[in-house]
Amino acid sequence: MGRGFQMLLALVIVMVGLFVEGVNGRFVVEDNTIKITSPQDLKGSYKGALANFGVPQYGGSMSGQVVYPASNQEACNEFTAGQFKVTPGEMPNVVLVDRGSCYFTTKAYHLQLGGASAVLVMDNKEEELITMDAPDATITDENRTISEEDITIPTVLIRMQDGNKIKEALRQKQLVSVVLDWTESITNPDQRVEYELWTNSNDKCGDKCNMIKNFVTEFRGIAQNLEKGKYTQFTPHFITWYCPLTYVDTHQCQSQCINHGRYCAPDPEQDFTTGYDGKDVVMENLRRLCIFKQLNDSGKPWKWWDYVYDFSVRCPMDGPNGQQLYNQACSEEVMKSLDVDVANVAACVGDKDADKDNDILKREQEAQVGNDERGDVTILPTLIINNAQYRGKLEKNAVLKGICAGFKEETEPSVCLGGDIETNECQANNGGCWEGYNVTACRDTFRGRICECPTTPEVTYVGDGFKDCKPSGPGRCRVDNGGCWQEERDGRRFTACDDSLGGTGCKCPIGFDGDGKQCEDIDECKTMCRCSGCKCKNTYGSFECTCASDQLYMQEHDTCIRKVGSSATRTLWITITILLSVFAFVGMAAYAVYKYRLRSYMDSEIRAIMAQYMPLDQGEPGHSNRMDSEL
Known part of the structure; x- marks a missing residue:
């Protein structure tokens, strides 16, 4: 058994180093721009290498001030909780630490617990930038298990000469302000984002396999919607190695490879005597490639995600009661349930024992080799977006942010602007933005958090969004x-x-x-109620001014007037009133006599005139004089 494992180790080393005969492997470092805005003598753009862990803010940027800790400068020990946490209005702290003595992930995790917004790791030797990666196995730090999944802040490696310049400026008590810029980390060639995921169908590789399985489960719906809307073009890929000719006839190669050692995968249990073999993994990888080809040709590539998810649920390596479900029969049951043509897939897979190339897997091995724009694919899982290798967690929101950064401004689909893109930027210290009255100025977008005063149904807030937001407009007095x-x-x-x-x-x-x-x-008594005889009493918001008992205060003229007149005045008014009454009575009596005499005169004149035409003593017998009776 020991010799078998030695052979396995030697074989894996050979296969990792050789993808295609005659071609040297090459790894391209994905970088981002670090802009130093102050002090003046350091102002300019510098390059940094993105780590394979943490969450880069693809498509966005982060402004902050560089802090170099006075102790624990390699960050191999924990910092005081919240040591680098800022209060609203302060610039985020980008903490500079030295490389060495512990894992990169340990440094980043300690600084994350300390409240840092981002990490700059200064290289400890003069060399080209490298990509910081997490160790294959999780590490234990003071009885705590740390993995790359626990790290959520961006981590960047910078050159030693650049780090020393920053340190010198800090020693001179200068403020070093930086902008970490990820806007060009994902290129924007057109209105469609092309991305590919290099992974493996093996589900017994520990944390890595669990991470891939969880990602497929969570990202499936988003990936399908993007594909249906023609916003993206997704392509799955699987890494395989070939077995050198010297070892083709060994048991190790025969159990791990198909097509006479041309396409191999590691044994899932790392044991050649029990359980599944590496060739079982290669065959399932090949089936998935053929299923995708068929679905893509039929115009429904998004159904591939359903197959992968359903297979993981229905055909796991560790089946219930020890059942071995990870096989062709279970795969075909899943295909049938999704209306995938089983015969078509079988023809695509071909004969695994044939001593010739498989066209599908041969293209996969060729695609593993990088080109001028990107490096070789050497790590599982690897996500490539618009031909740039993604750096960060294989997690729904983080990957979606990377994909959304591949769209040009104002061409993003709605999913890039909705709740599915939410991250934790506003949860940690409110993103450094203003908050109050149960609302916040921090708004998270896939291009980074924005400090912008909010608008609610009741009131609009105005201000800079960082230090101050004030209620404005109608309804502001209610807040x-x-x-x-x-x-x-x-x-x-x-x-x-x-x-x-x-x-x-x-x-x-x-x-x-x-x-x-x-x-x-205001004490109104100092300026009001100053007249002679006035008495002033100041009250809250007003005043009271009083005069003598028979006087009233007139505020407009600041004077007192009598409420009633003197006795002589009263007598005069009574006399005038009586005289006026007498005159009124005499006038009314005279008018009545005049009216009576005028009526009498008029009656006599009318009688005289009528008598001239109708004598009063003439009339027909038996009739009364109507004129006389009416008059």
Whole structure:
């Protein structure tokens, strides 16, 4: 058994180093730009290498100030909790640490616990930038298990000469301001993002396999919607190695490879005597490639995600009651349930024992080799977006952010602007933005968090979004009284906020003096109620002025007037009233006599005139004189 494992180790080393005969492997470091904006003598753009862990802010940028800890400068020990955490309005802390003595992931995790917003690791030797990777196995730090999945802040490696310049500026007490820029980390060639995922169908490789399985489960719906909307073009890939001719006839190669050692995968249990063999993994990888080809040709490539998910549920390596379900028969059951042509897939897979190339797997091995734009695929899983290798967690929101960064501005699908893209940027210290009145100015987008004063159904807030946001416009007085002064006293409410003022202004009400943020009662007795005989009493927001008992105070003229006149005046008014009454009575009597005499005169004149035409003593017998009776 020991010799078998030695052979396995030698074989794996050979296969990792040789993808295609005659071609040297090459790894391209994915970088981002670090812009130093101050001090003046350091101002400029520098290169940094993205780590294979943490969450780069693809498509966005982060501004911050560089901090170099006074102790624990390699970050191999824990920092005080919240040591680098900032308060709202402060610039995020980008912590610079030295390379060496412990894993990169350990450094990043310790700084994350300390509240750092991002990590700069300074190389400890003069060399080209390298990609910081997590160790294959999780590490234990003070009884805590740390894995790359636990790290959520961006981590970047910088050159030693650049780090020393920053340190010197910090020693001179200069503020070193930087902008970490990821806007060009994913290129934007067109309105469609092309991405590929290099993975493996093996589900017994520990944390890596669990991470891939969880990602497929969570990302499946998003990937299918992007594909259906023709926003993306996805291609699955699988890594295989070939067995050198010297070892083709060994048991190790025969159990791990198909097509006479041309296409191999490691034994899932790393044991050549029990369980599944590496060739079982190669065959399932090949079936998945053929299924994707068939679905893509039929115009429904998104159904591939359903197959992978259903297979992981229905055909796991560790089946219930020890069942071995990871096989061709279970795969074909899944295919049938998804209306995949089983015969077509079988023809694509071909004969695994044939001593010739398989066209599908041969193209996969050729695709593993990098080109001028990207390096070789050597790590599982590997995600490539628009031909740039993605750096970060294989997690739904992180990957979606990377894909969304591949779209040009204003061409992103709605999923890039909705809730599915939410990250933790606003949860940690509120993103360094303003918050108050149960609302926040921090808004998370896939290009990075934005500090922007919010608008609610009740009120709009205005300000810089970092240090201050004030209620504005109609309804602002309902929110903390519009930020203005207010006070209640003696059952009355006094306020300096008035919606009719508009904007964010505050004005002290009548009876008070101040800037509206603070108002003080005015003592009106110093300027009002100063007349002779006046007595003044100052009240909160007003005053009371009194005069003698028979006088009233007139505020407009600041004087007192009598409530009633003197006795002589009263007698005069009584006399005048009596005389006026007498004159009125005499006038009315004279008018009545005049009317009576005029009526009598008129009656006599009318009688005289009528008598001339109708004598009063003539009339027919038996009839009364109608004129006389009517008159």
